Amino acid sequence: MRRLRPLAFAALLLLAAPSAGAEGFVTGIEDLPLAPGLAEVGNAGTVFDTAAGRIVEVFAVGRVAPEDVARFYRDALPQLGWHATGGMAFEREGEKLSIALQQNGADLTVRFSLTPE
Numbered sequence: 001m002r003r004l005r006p007l008a009f010a011a012l013l014l015l016a017a018p019s020a021g022a023e024g025f026v027t028g029i030e031d032l033p034l035a036p037g038l039a040e041v042g043n044a045g046t047v048f049d050t051a052a053g054r055i056v057e058v059f060a061v062g063r064v065a066p067e068d069v070a071r072f073y074r075d076a077l078p079q080l081g082w083h084a085t086g087g088m089a090f091e092r093e094g095e096k097l098s099i100a101l102q103q104n105g106a107d108l109t110v111r112f113s114l115t116p117e
């Protein structure tokens with residue numbers, strides 16, 4: 001019975017974790033997962049379509065290490081068809097994705113910017 005308590009506590013923590021975009025993905029970029037520990041900042045972004053393609057800017061925050069977030073995206077994005085172009089910049093099918101990380105005390109702010117190539 002004592003083994004169930006830590007499991008129940010872990011489940012409670014998962015349920016209480018901040019929610020992100022739909023299904024844990026970044027709003028406006030349907031197949032871009034939100035890294036663990038991040039939550040989107042509501043009403044702080046922009047999503048719209050232009051004649052040249054879509055433009056998306058979304059912000060997320062969390063108490064996570066920048067190197068963990070960078071590693072998450074460097075590992076995950078190539079599996080989703082994105083090609084690294086240097087630093088935290090990626091390209092796929094005529095679009096450019098830039099991920100900027102800024103540490104603010106214990107909080108990390110992540111800016112996702114998607115633009116046409």
